[in-house]
Amino acid sequence: MNICIIGAGYVGLTTSAVLAEFGHLIHCVDINSDKIKKLQEGNVPIYEPQLKELICKNSDKITFSTNLPDSIQRCTVIFVTVGTPSLIDGSTDLSFLQSVFTTIAQHLQSYKTIIIKSTVPPGTNQKMHQYLLAKGVSPFMYNIVSNPEFLREGSAINDMFHPDRTVIGIAEDDKRSEVIIRDIYQSLSSPFIVTSWNGAEMIKYASNAFLATKISFINEIARICDFYGADVLDVAKGLGTDPRIGPLFLQAGIGYGGSCFPKDLQALQHIAAAKLVKTPILDAVHEVNSTQLEWNIKKLQEELPSILDKKVTVLGIAFKPNTDDIRHSPAIALIQQLHSLGADVHTYDPKAFLPADLRHIATQHKSLKSSYIDSEAVIIATDWPEICQLDWKHVKAHIKGNLILDGRNCINREEVLGFGLNYKGVGRG
Numbered sequence: 001m002n003i004c005i006i007g008a009g010y011v012g013l014t015t016s017a018v019l020a021e022f023g024h025l026i027h028c029v030d031i032n033s034d035k036i037k038k039l040q041e042g043n044v045p046i047y048e049p050q051l052k053e054l055i056c057k058n059s060d061k062i063t064f065s066t067n068l069p070d071s072i073q074r075c076t077v078i079f080v081t082v083g084t085p086s087l088i089d090g091s092t093d094l095s096f097l098q099s100v101f102t103t104i105a106q107h108l109q110s111y112k113t114i115i116i117k118s119t120v121p122p123g124t125n126q127k128m129h130q131y132l133l134a135k136g137v138s139p140f141m142y143n144i145v146s147n148p149e150f151l152r153e154g155s156a157i158n159d160m161f162h163p164d165r166t167v168i169g170i171a172e173d174d175k176r177s178e179v180i181i182r183d184i185y186q187s188l189s190s191p192f193i194v195t196s197w198n199g200a201e202m203i204k205y206a207s208n209a210f211l212a213t214k215i216s217f218i219n220e221i222a223r224i225c226d227f228y229g230a231d232v233l234d235v236a237k238g239l240g241t242d243p244r245i246g247p248l249f250l251q252a253g254i255g256y257g258g259s260c261f262p263k264d265l266q267a268l269q270h271i272a273a274a275k276l277v278k279t280p281i282l283d284a285v286h287e288v289n290s291t292q293l294e295w296n297i298k299k300l301q302e303e304l305p306s307i308l309d310k311k312v313t314v315l316g317i318a319f320k321p322n323t324d325d326i327r328h329s330p331a332i333a334l335i336q337q338l339h340s341l342g343a344d345v346h347t348y349d350p351k352a353f354l355p356a357d358l359r360h361i362a363t364q365h366k367s368l369k370s371s372y373i374d375s376e377a378v379i380i381a382t383d384w385p386e387i388c389q390l391d392w393k394h395v396k397a398h399i400k401g402n403l404i405l406d407g408r409n410c411i412n413r414e415e416v417l418g419f420g421l422n423y424k425g426v427g428r429g
C-alpha cells in the first residue's frame with residue numbers, strides 16, 4: 001500500500017520503518033524541514049535502537065518530505081503521528097492535529113483511510129470527523145480510524161513488531177476500515193481489539209494510567225519498606241509472581257518520566273474533571289510521582305547533611321535507558337534540585353544531552369569514569385546497562401566520599417558494599 005505518515009517523531013519514524021519492512025511504500029512527512037533534510041541524507045535525528053538500520057534497509061520504500069499535499073495525493077492510507085503535547089491546564093493541545101486535518105480537508109481528492117495514532121483524548125476522532133464534514137468534505141471520501149500505539153521508547157521497533165494487541169477504533173457505519181487495517185498489519189500475530197473511537201482512545205489512556213499506577217504503587221511501598229527494613233525487590237518479586245498482579249512495572253525508583261505517562265495521566269484527570277468525575281486514584285499516582293524525587297533527596301541529605309559546593313555526580317540524563325529522550329526526565333529534575341541546593345553537579349549519559357538552557361547548572365562529561373572523580377556522592381538516575389555495570393573498584397579509588405545512591409535499584413548492593421562503599425537504594429531496607 002502507499003501510506004502517508006504525518007509526523008516524523010519517535011512514533012512516526014518507528015511506524016515508517018516497520019511498515020516499510022512489511023513491504024508498504026511509505027511517504028513520511030514532517031513540518032520540520034531540518035529534520036526532513038537530515039532524514040533525506042540518511043541521518044536519523046533521534047536515538048532509538050535498530051531504527052536507523054531499519055530505515056536504511058528499507059530506504060527504497062521510504063521517502064521523506066515536507067510536502068504534505070503531495071504525499072496525501074499519492075496515498076490511500078494516512079497515519080497521523082504528530083505531537084499532542086500538554087497545555088498549561090493539563091488538557092491536550094490538539095492544534096497540530098487540527099492543522100493536519102485542515103490540510104487533509106483542502107487536499108482530499110480520492111478516498112482515504114485516515115488513521116490517528118497520536119494519543120488523543122476521547123471524542124477527538126469524532127471531533128476530527130465533524131471538522132472534515134464542516135469543511136465540506138463528503139463523508140464518502142474518507143473514514144477515520146483510531147489506532148493508538150503502545151510502543152516504549154528504547155524498544156520501539158521490537159514493540160511494534162511484537163505488540164501485545166492492535167487496537168482499532170472505528171465509526172459504527174464504517175464497513176471498510178477494519179479490513180484495510182488488518183491488511184496493513186497482516187504480518188503481526190497479535191490479537192486485534194476492534195471497538196469504537198472513544199473505546200480505542202480510552203484504552204490508550206487507561207493503559208498508560210494503569211502502568212503509572214503500578215509504578216507509583218511500588219514507590220509508595222518502597223517508602224514503607226525503608227522504615228521496616230524490608231527489601232522492595234523481594235516485595236516486588238512476591239507481588240509479581242501472582243499472575244493477577246504480574247512482575248512488570250514494579251521497579252521502584254525516583255519516579256516515572258517521559259513524553260507519555262505524565263502527559264497522559266494529566267489529560268485523563270482533565271477529561272474526567274470536565275465531566276465532574278473525581279479521580280482520587282489518578283491524583284494519588286501523580287502525587288506520589290511528583291514527591292518521589294524529594295523523598296530520595298532526603299536520603300542523600302541524611303548521609304550528606306550539607307551539599308553546598310559539594311561535587312555530586314548524577315549518572316543518567318535520559319528519562320529511561322536506551323533512548324536520548326529527556327522529556328519529563330526525573331534525572332534532569334534531580335540535577336535541577338541538586339543545583340538549587342547549591343551542589344556542584346556533574347553528570348554523564350551515553351546518548352542524551354542536557355538541554356542548552358540547563359548547561360549552566362551541571363557539567364556533562366563525555367566519559368563515565370571522569371564524571372565521578374572526587375565526587376562526594378554518586379547517584380544512579382537512569383538505569384543504562386553501562387551505568388548498572390560500573391567498575392566499583394575504580395569508583396572507590398576515585399570518589400572523595402563513599403555514598404552510592406541507587407535511584408533505580410539497578411546495581412548490585414553486595415558488590416558495592418564489598419568495596420567499602422555506602423549503598424542506599426529505594427526501599428531496599
Ligand code: UDX
Nearest residue numbers: 007008009010011012030031032082083084096118119
Ligand atoms: C507523538 C505524540 O506526541 C504522542 O502523544 C503520541 O502518543 C505519539 O506520537 P512522538 O512521536 O514522541 O509522540 O512526538 P514527537 O517526537 O514530538 O514527533 C511529532 C512530530 O510531528 C515532530 O517531528 C513534529 O515536527 C511533527 N509535526 C508536528 C508535523 O509534522 N506537523 C505538525 O503540524 C506538528
Ligand code: UDX
Nearest residue numbers: 149150151152153249250251255256257258260319320
Ligand atoms: C510508555 C508506555 O510503556 C508505552 O506503552 C506507551 O506507548 C508510551 O509510554 P515510555 O514512556 O517510552 O512508554 O517508557 P516506559 O518504559 O513505560 O517508562 C516510563 C517511565 O517509567 C520511565 O521514566 C521509567 O524509568 C519508569 N519506570 C518504568 C519505573 O520507574 N518503573 C518501572 O517498573 C517501569
